[in-house]
Amino acid sequence: MRTKKTLNTLATITLSVISTYFLMGVSAKTQTARPQPAADLQYQIGGTLYMQKAAEYRSLAYQAFNLARLRLDADLDKKNIKKLPKAERRMPRAIVVDIDETILDNSPAQAYSIANNAPFNLKDWYAWGEMRKAKAIPGAVDFLNYAVSKGAKVFYVSNRDEVQKQATIDNLKKVGLTDVAADNVILRAGESSKEARRTAIAKTFRILMLMGDNLDDFSNVFEKRSIADRFAEADKARENFGRNFIVLPNAMYGTWENAIYDYGRLTETQKAEKRMSALELP
Numbered sequence: 631m632r633t634k635k636t637l638n639t640l641a642t643i644t645l646s647v648i649s650t651y652f653l654m655g656v657s658a659k660t661q662t663a664r665p666q667p668a669a670d671l672q673y674q675i676g677g678t679l680y681m682q683k684a685a686e687y688r689s690l691a692y693q694a695f696n697l698a699r700l701r702l703d704a705d706l707d708k709k710n711i712k713k714l715p716k717a718e719r720r721m722p723r724a725i726v727v728d729i730d731e732t733i734l735d736n737s738p739a740q741a742y743s744i745a746n747n748a749p750f751n752l753k754d755w756y757a758w759g760e761m762r763k764a765k766a767i768p769g770a771v772d773f774l775n776y777a778v779s780k781g782a783k784v785f786y787v788s789n790r791d792e793v794q795k796q797a798t799i800d801n802l803k804k805v806g807l808t809d810v811a812a813d814n815v816i817l818r819a820g821e822s823s824k825e826a827r828r829t830a831i832a833k834t835f836r837i838l839m840l841m842g843d844n845l846d847d848f849s850n851v852f853e854k855r856s857i858a859d860r861f862a863e864a865d866k867a868r869e870n871f872g873r874n875f876i877v878l879p880n881a882m883y884g885t886w887e888n889a890i891y892d893y894g895r896l897t898e899t900q901k902a903e904k905r906m907s908a909l910e911l912p
């Protein structure tokens with residue numbers, strides 16, 4: 631009885647697999663000669679190679695950290711301190727930095743994802759983090775260690791998960807950063823917004839600059855906004871860039887891409903369609 635039932639089930643599955651195969655084959659042939667695979671991440675190759683192989687990317691990273699050092703040196707100048715409100719003069723200095731694609735380079739994880747047609751997923755992401763193999767973004771270590779040597783407190787505010795904390799601390803130490811501990815590596819315990827974490831730091835420190843590859847690393851005015859709104863907010867904040875907001879390039883991923891998808895949970899095919907329709911043509 632059980633054998634017969636199993637055979638019946640097997641026959642049904644086989645039939646449905648065969649019919650699906652032929653149906654898909656027919657519809658694919660009628661639509662296009664070359665059907666797309668489920669997760670085609672080829673579009674990420676350009677952004678990933680730009681980070682890994684372009685000396686221009688490296689130069690932009692140096693430019694960001696050189697500028698950060700200029701801003702810090704200006705702040706260390708006693709003449710400038712007098713321009714601050716009295717209450718703030720006594721507060722210790724802090725520099726708030728994001729981690730991924732700001733201090734650590736995760737492009738090998740992105741390359742792995744492309745090579746395996748595996749869109750971002752926590753299993754692969756955690757596995758990469760556990761390896762502690764991320765290299766530093768060019769210029770990051772020299773600048774942050776310089777800031778620490780001048781008495782500034784560096785806070786690493788990242789949306790990595792709490793479970794990744796030890797591996798993250800280990801990786802930051804491994805690249806040569808001098809002041810890395812459980813209390814200044816502040817990961818995501820609850821909400822993804824970094825606003826509350828920035829506000830908590832600002833209670834006891836004067837945050838003289840923020841560094842990140844994503845506008846959400848700077849202010850909550852950019853969070854979950856449309857492309858047009860993100861442009862408008864960036865225009866409003868233009869005086870901050872290169873002063874207290876120092877931006878690193880990241881063409882691999884980011885909220886800029888989520889905005890193209892209207893922050894929706896889309897299939898890879900739907901995402902590809904959104905990307906194509908977002909292109910501005912002549």
Ligand SMILES: [Mg+2]
Nearest residue numbers: 728730731843
């Ligand atoms: Mg980042």
